[in-house]
Amino acid sequence: MRYLGIIFIISFLFSCKKDKEDNSYHPTPYALPQISNFRIAELNPDNPLTEEGVRLGHQLFFEKRLSKDFTLSCASCHLPENGFSDPKQFSEGVGGTLGRRQSMSLYNLAWGKQFFWDGRAKNLEEQALFPVPDTTEMHLTWQEAEQRLNAHIGYKKMFKDAFGTDNITKELVARALAQYVKTIVSYNSPFDKYIRKEGNLSAAALRGYKLFNTEAADCFHCHSTPELFIHPSQVFSNNGLDVVDNPEGFKDKGHGEHTGNPQNNGQFKIPSLRNLTMTAPYMHDGRFKTLDEVIDFYNNGPNLSPSLDPIMITEANRRLLQDGRWGLGLSEQDKADLKAYLISLSDSTVLKNPLYQAPKEM
Ligand code: HEC
Ligand code: HEC
Incomplete structure (x- = not known):
C-alpha cells in the first residue's frame, strides 16, 4: 500500500509537469467597455470572458449547423438589425414551427439576471443550453450538435484556443455562446x-x-x-x-x-x-x-x-x-x-x- 501511495504521488507530480510543458492554453482576457453611466457588470466567475471564447461564441451564434436541417442559427430569431430580437410576433423554428412567445432583445444582458420571459434559466450559460434541443426552435439533439462540431477541424482548433480542450461538449458550446452574448453591449443612445x-x-x-x-x-x-x-x-x-x-x-x-x-x-x-x-x-x-x-x-x-x-x-x-x-x-x-x-x-x-x-x- 505504501509503495502504491508513492507511485501515485510520483505519477501525479509527473503529470503536472507534463501538463505545464505541453500546455499551449493561454487565452487573452476580454474586457467589457468601461461605461461611466453603467454599474460594473457582475460576471459569472466560472466563465471568464476571453478574446478566444468571445470569437468562438460569435461564430457559434451565427452557426446553422446547430439546427436540425441547417437552416437556423441563434441569429435567425435574434437578428442584429432588429436589436437582436425578431420582427415576427412569434419566431419560426425548424420546419416553420411557431413558438409561443416573442423573441427577446439581447443587449446588455451581462447586467441581467434570470433569463427568458418566465425566468427558467438562472444565468446565460444555462440559457444557452435551451434553444438547440427545443423542438420549436433549433430541434437538434445535443449529441448530434456535438458530433457535428467535433467533426469540424476549424471548430476543434477554436475550442482548444478558447477552453484548452478540443473535446467539444454542449457545456463548452454554451459557455462560448454566453461569453458572446455578454459582449452585446449598447451604451451610446x-x-x-x-x-x-x-x-x-x-x-x-x-x-x-x-x-x-x-x-x-x-x-x-x-x-x-x-x-x-x-x-x-x-x-x-x-x-x-x-x-x-x-x-x-x-x-x-x-x-x-x-x-x-x-x-x-x-x-x-x-x-x-x-x-x-x-x-x-x-x-x-x-x-x-x-x-x-x-x-x-x-x-x-x-x-x-x-x-x-x-x-x-x-x-x-x-x-x-x-x-x-x-x-x-x-x-x-x-x-x-x-x-x-x-x-x-x-x-x-x-x-x-x-x-x-x-x-x-x-
Ligand atoms: C409594475 C411594473 C411596470 C411599470 C410601472 C411599467 N412597466 Fe413596462 N413592462 C413591465 C413588464 C412586466 C413588461 C412585460 C410584460 C409582458 O410582456 O407580459 C413591460 C413591458 C414594457 C414594454 C415592452 C418592451 C418589449 O420589448 O416588449 C415597454 C415599451 C414598456 N414596458 C414601457 C413602459 C412605460 C413607458 C411605462 C410607463 C408608462 C411602463 N412600462 C411602466 C413592467 C412595468
Ligand atoms: C426559433 C427562434 C429562436 C432561436 C433559434 C433562438 N432563440 Fe433565443 N429566444 C427566442 C425566444 C422566443 C425567446 C423567449 C422565449 C421564452 O421566454 O420562453 C428567446 C430568449 C432568449 C434569451 C433570453 C433573454 C432574456 O433577456 O432573458 C437569450 C439570452 C437567447 N434567447 C439567446 C439565444 C441563443 C444563444 C440562441 C442560439 C443557441 C438562441 N437564443 C436561439 C427565440 C429564439
Missing part, C-alpha cells in the same frame, strides 16, 4: 450621451423623461436601471395586460410556470427598454406593434388580475380617486413626449459594430 454630458436631448424627449421618472407616467418604478431600464431588484412583474379572474386563468402562466407558485402566474420578466425602435413588436406575446399602442395601454390603465403588480394598482387607483378616470390621464402631447423619450433610448451605433454582424462562415 442619445439618452446615454445626455446623461454623460456628451450631447443634448430634444425638448420633447426631456419632457418625456420627466413624465417617465415621476408619478405622472410612473414608469420608473419598474424601468429604472441605467443598463436595461428594469427594476433594480424585482425581476418579474404583472403589468396588467389581461383581465383574468383566477390564478389558473392566464393563457401563459409566465413566471408561475417556472416556479409552480400560482402567485407568480401572469408575471413576466421586466424587459429592457433599450433599442425599442429596432425591437417591435412588444410584450411577451408581441401583442403591440408600435410604441403608440404600448403607451395607450399604460395610459388606459392596467387590467385586473390576481397577480397584478401593486405598483400598477396604486398609481391607477390614485388617479381613479382623484378624477374618476382609470389610467394615467396623459394628454396627446404627454404621450408624444413619452414616446420621444423612449425613442431616445435607442442606439444606432450598434448597427455598425462588426462584432454584431455575421462572421465569415466556417
